[in-house]
Every structure is written in C-alpha cells, then in structure tokens.
Amino acid sequence: MKVLMRGNEAMAEAAIRAGCRTYFGYPITPQNEILEYMAAHLPAVGGACVQAESEVAAINMCYGAAAAGVRTLTSSSSPGISLKMEGISYLAGARLPVVIINVMRAGPGLGNIAPAQGDYFQATKGGGHGDYRLIVLAPSTVQEAAELVMLAFELADRYRVPAMILADGMLGQMMEPVELPPPIPPERIPPKPWALTGAKGRPPNVVSSFDLDPHRFREILRGLWDVYRQIQRDEVRWEEYQTEDAELVLVAYGTMGRICRTVVRRARREGLRVGLFRPITLWPFPSEPLRRLSARVPVFLTVELSAGQMWEDVRLSVDGRAQTPFYGELGGVVPTPEEILNEVKKYVRG
Numbered sequence: 397m398k399v400l401m402r403g404n405e406a407m408a409e410a411a412i413r414a415g416c417r418t419y420f421g422y423p424i425t426p427q428n429e430i431l432e433y434m435a436a437h438l439p440a441v442g443g444a445c446v447q448a449e450s451e452v453a454a455i456n457m458c459y460g461a462a463a464a465g466v467r468t469l470t471s472s473s474s475p476g477i478s479l480k481m482e483g484i485s486y487l488a489g490a491r492l493p494v495v496i497i498n499v500m501r502a503g504p505g506l507g508n509i510a511p512a513q514g515d516y517f518q519a520t521k522g523g524g525h526g527d528y529r530l531i532v533l534a535p536s537t538v539q540e541a542a543e544l545v546m547l548a549f550e551l552a553d554r555y556r557v558p559a560m561i562l563a564d565g566m567l568g569q570m571m572e573p574v575e576l577p578p579p580i581p582p583e584r585i586p587p588k589p590w591a592l593t594g595a596k597g598r599p600p601n602v603v604s605s606f607d608l609d610p611h612r613f614r615e616i617l618r619g620l621w622d623v624y625r626q627i628q629r630d631e632v633r634w635e636e637y638q639t640e641d642a643e644l645v646l647v648a649y650g651t652m653g654r655i656c657r658t659v660v661r662r663a664r665r666e667g668l669r670v671g672l673f674r675p676i677t678l679w680p681f682p683s684e685p686l687r688r689l690s691a692r693v694p695v696f697l698t699v700e701l702s703a704g705q706m707w708e709d710v711r712l713s714v715d716g717r718a719q720t721p722f723y724g725e726l727g728g729v730v731p732t733p734e735e736i737l738n739e740v741k742k743y744v745r746g
Contacts, residue, residue, distance in 0.1 A: 469497070
C-alpha cells in the first residue's frame with residue numbers, strides 16, 4: 397500500500413524498518429523532519445533518539461552505538477555534515493557501519509536553505525582526513541530515497557564501512573506516494589562478532605582507528621582498501637534512460653536526475669535524440685558504464701546544482717572520447733527543464 401510522505405519522513409521510516417535503533421542528530425534546515433520523526437517513532441520500537449548538544453557530539457555518539465553493534469543513523473545538512481567530518485573519518489578508520497543522511501543546502505558557509513549539490517566533493521572525495529571512502533547513494537525520488545536507506549544499512553554492515561545518502565532540500569521536503577519496504581526481521585540483521593558487547597566467554601574486542609606502528613597501520617589500511625576495491629567491483633549502480641540512439645546524454649544525479657528525465661522526454665518530442673545517464677552510487681562512481689557509453693555518444697552534458705563537481709568524474713570517465721560540456725546553477729537556484737533544454741540545443745539538433 398502506498399502512503400503520501402515527505403522525503404525526510406520516508407527516509408526516517410525506512411531507517412526504522414531497516415533495523416535502526418539509535419539516532420543521534422542536531423537540528424538544521426532542511427532535514428529537521430528526520431530528527432522529529434525519529435523522536436516520535438523510534439522509542440515505539442525500543443530504540444533511542446537523542447538530540448545531541450552539537451553535530452560533533454552526535455557523530456561521536458554514533459561511534460559508540462555502532463561499536464556496540466547497533467544499527468545507527470545520523471542526519472544533517474551541509475554545514476552540519478562539515479562539523480561531523482572528523483567523526484566520519486574516525487568511523488571509517490575504525491570500520492564502523494553507520495548511515496549518514498545529508499539533505500544538502502546551498503553553500504559555502506551558512507549559505508541558505510535552498511536545495512543544492514555542492515557537497516559532492518565532500519561526500520565522494522573524503523571530506524575528513526586520511527585515506528578512506530564512504531559508500532554514497534543518491535536518490536532522485538522519495539520512493540528511491542526509502543529504498544536506498546534500506547540498502548545503505550545493508551551495505552554498511554556487509555562491508556563494515558559508513559554509508560551516506562546524498563539527498564537535497566527539494567527531495568527532503570517534497571511529498572510523493574511511497575510503498576514502504578517491509579521491516580527487516582531482527583534475525584536477518586547479520587551478526588557482528590567484532591562488536592563491543594562484553595567479553596564474557598571470549599577474548600575482548602578492540603574497535604579503534606589508532607595504531608602507533610606505521611608498518612602495522614599500513615597493513616590495516618591495505619586491508620581496508622581491499623574492501624573498497626571489492627565495493628567498486630560489486631556495488632556500482634546507475635540508471636540509463638533512452639541512451640540507445642542518443643546523440644547527447646545528460647549526466648545528472650538526485651533531484652537534477654529527475655528534472656533531466658523530463659528534459660529527455662521534451663527533447664524527444666522535438667525530435668532530439670537525447671538520453672540520460674544517472675549515477676545512483678556516487679561512490680563508487682559508475683565510470684566503466686559511462687566509459688562504454690562514450691564509445692558511441694559524442695556529447696555528455698553534465699547538469700548539477702553546483703559549480704561542477706561530479707563533472708570532474710564524468711570527464712575522467714569519458715577520457716577525451718567525447719565532448720563533456722557543463723551546465724550548473726549556484727546558490728540554491730534550480731533550473732527549469734526549459735532552461736536545460738535550451739542548453740541541450742547548443743550541441744544537438746533534430
């Protein structure tokens with residue numbers, strides 16, 4: 397049965413259904429509904445929701461809960477995620493599975509509360525210190541947001557890494573019909589023999605991102621990067637729409653992905669052979685599928701609510717095989733399908 401839900405609320409409900417039992421956060425627009433929803437509904441399933449004294453406190457509370465083996469969630473919006481980055485780096489170094497939702501707003505600095513996509517570098521290139529990665533998933537509908545939250549918990553546990561949902565203010569605030577996935581039975585959540593659950597009857601576990609011996613620490617990191625390479629092999633996700641005969645392919649994610657889908661339909665009605673390539677995993681980025689597509693498509697137009705961040709990964713993937721122009725907006729301005737279509741017409745004609 398479908399229900400009408402706001403994006404933030406759908407993501408929060410999906411987290412509860414995924415077995416999340418601890419949430420730690422701090423208010424910031426436009427993601428406050430996640431905190432409000434968790435405060436209202438998480439205690440009913442035996443969970444704990446804590447509004448921390450700061451974003452820094454919230455992410456470190458996540459460290460403690462995840463180390464104890466509990467599925468845990470935090471959420472914030474752009475400047476709040478910046479404050480969490482040191483803690484996220486600690487989570488990655490300690491191999492702790494936590495799900496982080498970033499409902500992006502315009503920046504830099506305090507910016508404003510309008511939707512934007514300027515946090516791509518922060519999410520995919522390692523916003524904190526050290527050599528680490530996050531699994532980064534980018535939904536474009538409220539339905540997909542709920543599904544990807546469920547997936548994020550699964551992947552975080554499977555690989556023992558933090559995972560991030562990169563949404564934005566438009567997706568978080570819009571309301572759409574959602575068919576919520578069924579709750580995951582507790583017995584289906586994988587055991588965590590590494591967790592700090594008390595050392596009765598077994599040697600004590602240690603969860604840490606610290607080792608003073610550089611050679612030993614190097615081997616720990618090499619093992620972690622073996623995990624990242626496995627994620628790159630097995631967890632790449634993307635969507636193609638009408639790319640079979642396309643002369644120009646729009647590359648866009650999240651909210652811009654759904655707007656560009658409308659652009660493709662309007663372009664086709666005008667006889668323009670336009671398609672869409674939408675990355676769903678921003679890390680690992682779907683470089684190889686895009687590279688294959690560039691063997692037969694002459695133009696890839698990247699569209700973002702930023703000055704051009706994913707654009708760099710598009711250009712690296714295409715590697716000179718095709719033109720790679722860019723169209724972006726800044727400050728929370730969201731382009732209309734007509735504006736993007738006008739840009740498309742600079743490169744392809746019917």
